[in-house]
Amino acid sequence: MTRFVSSSPDSRLLPFPWDTPLADWPVKLLVALPRGLSRHVVRFVQVGDSVYAAKEVVEHLALHEYRLLTDLHRLDTPSVEPIGIITERRDASGTPLDPILLTRHLEFSLPYRSLFSPGVRQETVSRLLDAMVVLIARLHLIGFKWGDVSLSNILFRRDAGAFAAYLVDAETGELHDHLSDGQREQDLEIARTNLFGDFLDLQAGGLLQPPLEPLTLVDMILTRYQELWEELTGVEEFSGSEMGRIEGRVRRLNALGFDVAEMDIRTDDGSSRIRIQPKVVDAGHHQRRLMRLTGLDTEENQARRLLNDLDTYRFRTGQAHVDEAVVAHKWLTEVFEPVMQEVPEALRAKREPAQLFHELLDYRWYKSQREHRDVPIVEAAKGYVRDVLEGLPDEALNREALLPVVESAKLVNPYDPSQGYVVEGEEPPHDPWEDGVEDVPEPSGYLDIAALRAKAAAQAS
Numbered sequence: 001m002t003r004f005v006s007s008s009p010d011s012r013l014l015p016f017p018w019d020t021p022l023a024d025w026p027v028k029l030l031v032a033l034p035r036g037l038s039r040h041v042v043r044f045v046q047v048g049d050s051v052y053a054a055k056e057v058v059e060h061l062a063l064h065e066y067r068l069l070t071d072l073h074r075l076d077t078p079s080v081e082p083i084g085i086i087t088e089r090r091d092a093s094g095t096p097l098d099p100i101l102l103t104r105h106l107e108f109s110l111p112y113r114s115l116f117s118p119g120v121r122q123e124t125v126s127r128l129l130d131a132m133v134v135l136i137a138r139l140h141l142i143g144f145k146w147g148d149v150s151l152s153n154i155l156f157r158r159d160a161g162a163f164a165a166y167l168v169d170a171e172t173g174e175l176h177d178h179l180s181d182g183q184r185e186q187d188l189e190i191a192r193t194n195l196f197g198d199f200l201d202l203q204a205g206g207l208l209q210p211p212l213e214p215l216t217l218v219d220m221i222l223t224r225y226q227e228l229w230e231e232l233t234g235v236e237e238f239s240g241s242e243m244g245r246i247e248g249r250v251r252r253l254n255a256l257g258f259d260v261a262e263m264d265i266r267t268d269d270g271s272s273r274i275r276i277q278p279k280v281v282d283a284g285h286h287q288r289r290l291m292r293l294t295g296l297d298t299e300e301n302q303a304r305r306l307l308n309d310l311d312t313y314r315f316r317t318g319q320a321h322v323d324e325a326v327v328a329h330k331w332l333t334e335v336f337e338p339v340m341q342e343v344p345e346a347l348r349a350k351r352e353p354a355q356l357f358h359e360l361l362d363y364r365w366y367k368s369q370r371e372h373r374d375v376p377i378v379e380a381a382k383g384y385v386r387d388v389l390e391g392l393p394d395e396a397l398n399r400e401a402l403l404p405v406v407e408s409a410k411l412v413n414p415y416d417p418s419q420g421y422v423v424e425g426e427e428p429p430h431d432p433w434e435d436g437v438e439d440v441p442e443p444s445g446y447l448d449i450a451a452l453r454a455k456a457a458a459q460a461s
Ligand SMILES: Nc1ncnc2c1ncn2[C@@H]1O[C@H](COP(=O)(O)OP(=O)(O)O)[C@@H](O)[C@H]1O
Pocket: 034, 035, 036, 037, 038, 039, 040, 041, 042, 052, 053, 055, 080, 081, 103, 104, 105, 106, 109, 111, 152, 153, 154, 155, 168, 169, 170, 171
């Protein structure tokens, strides 16, 4: 008797031939999509409108991976989504078969072999490595020791101008409350060995050409990881006259794609030295926290900036031990509202309050940098109104003016808006990453990247 383990059972899975080894499934049930190297038999199947990845694997590993992927998903970590496990399979003669782990196919994701092609640009590789480093650091931050970092266990997707990396294989993973430096070191040691092998393999296949070289690439990954980790978790110490450094740290982390929940700011008794250590968190956190503390309903990035200002205010005014809700109320009445009062009635339609405050913080940051002093917020507000706000068109008008342009323009790739619009008479830049689709076996037309691109090209011409 076949058994389904899943948090949301799906009756469409019942008709599949669970009594047949995955390797022998009829081709008509399978979807041809690019795939990385694997130890186990992995196939893609179509279930309704979705495509699932099926992996045949021994029971304790299947259960372990299913549970870990569920945890990673709950923690908002970039990883594939678990669907369920099919256990207690037997073939026609009654011989037991290994369970099958189902995960949702990560749409438009590509394994590394599709990304590396002869003549791949160094910049593309560099962006891939960055995405990988960010993924490893994110996993380590939540206490996940991967145990098997390798190119085949990572999937890549485009993310605006960059790449985003996802974990695809959690079989060897362990989730702890916190990773020690030793545990992280072990994970990095495995990464070094595996990645070096993966790059050697690419080189042997002629896909990696000078100046790209296995040892350099591996060293680059590890160096960048150390830099990122230091930026994410390192303690910074400075004197009380360098307050801008708190905001500087936050800006650097934001630029790296991380959100800062709180700053642990301490002063040594009797000295003017300040120590800061950021706490990095998941998205959506700031919106909720700002709403709870101040009732302001904002976008995530705006909320982050406002909260960072609130945290800095808390420290500046010596209220580190006061309840944060109390401080938030004070910040609203002593900082946020006085700033809003600086904005003349006639100019208020130009920016939403949270956006205005966010731009004002930028304005103050640059002014403080230029003038080597901490510019007070109300002074900055007056300057911002005069130098910036007065010259801006109304937001509402602005949006209307933009609309027809966007509607008439044609996307370079309708499946990837991040590539922007077609400019008449201009060849789109050539990106070898886009070429890496040749090794897709027999396009099925469904969710197949090469086929979708071909369709889009046909429609466009
Ligand atoms: N949910 C998924 N979405 C996209 N690709 C997947 C998915 N699951 C597996 N794959 C592809 O299959 C390959 C092998 O899967 P993996 O879980 O790493 O198997 P193994 O445990 O045998 O190494 C991956 O490299 C990836 O390319």
